[in-house]
């Protein structure tokens with residue numbers, strides 16, 4: 001029925017009625033908090049490009065995870081900044097590597113927290129690319145061999161989930177095979193299936209010290225102009241054994257999130273990346289927006305678009321609002 005019988009404003013009358021008809025509910029269960037860890041002790045270094053965030057050492061990381069848990073966060077995503085890097089990123093599968101030690105430390109002291117380990121090489125290679133370089137480009141199949149090793153090492157350390165972010169073809173299959181052959185058939189794989197070659201990663205490259213030393217990532221990460229291709233990436237990852245698929249970044253890619261949700265009935269994650277975080281923080285600092293409201297509106301939009309879970313640097317800031 002048209003106006004005047006139908007008046008949509010009736011259902012916007014007050015807080016109670018708006019709450020009753022609200023279609024999207026963001027909760028702390030939806031959120032995953034990223035953490036940056038480097039070596040040392042007692043470290044809590046502010047990240048200049050990301051106001052309000054810090055780099056931790058394995059001991060202070062445990063404290064941070066505990067404080068996140070008190071806020072209601074149930075899952076963290078770990079990124080490691082190793083002391084030394086090499087050509088192939090072999091330190092990434094050292095059993096005493098920064099992430100392996102951190103996972104064991106968190107698991108020892110904290111119960112009921114899911115640890116997701118990001119699996120990539122850009123933080124571990126001297127050239128800052130996400131794999132083994134041959135002729136100035138990342139060699140896909142040589143990188144897969146290293147990928148399998150890193151996956152097994154992270155699983156052995158006690159990670160609950162492995163999240164490969166390198167955008168190599170066949171990456172999920174290589175990980176699934178490596179895990180299964182080593183007794184980790186129940187290990188969950190959350191694949192960065194549709195990861196775009198995005199300039200929104202700028203602040204992260206400073207936080208994780210992983211900017212490529214030459215060229216860029218456009219021969220492996222996706223072209224921001226493409227959408228059908230994201231569906232192909234997701235389909236292949238699911239065939240190879242991914243349990244959860246991901247779209248990254250989130251806010252400039254809400255259409256991709258929605259298309260994947262409509263086309264596949266699988267758990268879908270979205271990564272609300274560093275640039276999306278810092279733009280809001282910096283604009284709020286400058287007094288041009290209400291940071292808290294813009295944060296809530298943005299993360300809610302990612303869920304409304306179809307994400308079942310959201311990796312976000314805002315997890316702690318959202319806690320008092322969502323509780």
Ligand code: PBG
Pocket residue numbers: 118120121122130165166200201202203204205210217272273274275
């Ligand atoms: C590394 C990686 C990146 C991010 C997560 N894992 C950077 C990149 O691909 O250059 C970005 C996360 C963010 O910007 O918050 N493969």
